[in-house]
Amino acid sequence: DSGVTQTPKHLITATGQRVTLRCSPRSGDLSVYWYQQSLDQGLQFLIQYYNGEERAKGNILERFSAQQFPDLHSELNLSSLELGDSALYFCASSVGGSRETQYFGPGTRLLVL
Amino acid sequence: EDKVVQSPLSLVVHEGDTVTLNCSYEVTNFRSLLWYKQEKKAPTFLFMLTSSGIEKKSGRLSSILDKKELFSILNITATQTGDSAIYLCAHNRGTSYGKLTFGQGTILTVHP
Numbered sequence: 528d529s530g531v532t533q534t535p536k537h538l539i540t541a542t543g544q545r546v547t548l549r550c551s552p553r554s555g556d557l558s559v560y561w562y563q564q565s566l567d568q569g570l571q572f573l574i575q576y577y578n579g580e581e582r583a584k585g586n587i588l589e590r591f592s593a594q595q596f597p598d599l600h601s602e603l604n605l606s607s608l609e610l611g612d613s614a615l616y617f618c619a620s621s622v623g624g625s626r627e628t629q630y631f632g633p634g635t636r637l638l639v640l
Numbered sequence: 641e642d643k644v645v646q647s648p649l650s651l652v653v654h655e656g657d658t659v660t661l662n663c664s665y666e667v668t669n670f671r672s673l674l675w676y677k678q679e680k681k682a683p684t685f686l687f688m689l690t691s692s693g694i695e696k697k698s699g700r701l702s703s704i705l706d707k708k709e710l711f712s713i714l715n716i717t718a719t720q721t722g723d724s725a726i727y728l729c730a731h732n733r734g735t736s737y738g739k740l741t742f743g744q745g746t747i748l749t750v751h752p
Contacts, residue, residue, distance in 0.1 A: 570742040583737035631682040
């Protein structure tokens, strides 16, 4: 158990819908990262927040957005969902914002029908 | 753009065998290389390598980095069925942010 928690574990929804994934980092960690894992793309970095501010963006679609709250938990919002958004979404956290080891949460499996 | 390539993509061995997993990288500014083990869900951290030639070891697992030749290997000795997993290698550029660029992973299957 890494200490990173994610909810929900599984999510099944329809195309066009909007969902919110939630992540609580390990105690003391200031950075939260979101990754998407699909069969064809592997693990891809989406976005990073550090102490409430966006630090870096990766291959994140415009339909997706995220934020980190004052208590350091983070939410990833996925809207206008498409079949291709079906994937495992991981949250990771680290103490600092760059070189530290990232610890991954258990992930949320999203299925878009 | 940073690139991380792992080989082989899949490996099937018997318990007791020793395996070597490879990770090569092409990155602009090397900072660190990380190995993760992914079983059913979350990738679990194994090693972080920053210096060339220094072996990191944890039980039957060990890893080493060669910054000149731009690769790393992960060795597992006396494999057990519990070692069956996807092994992921990732580069952390770690300048002002911590984006990890992952390889495609090696699927290791250990048969009894």
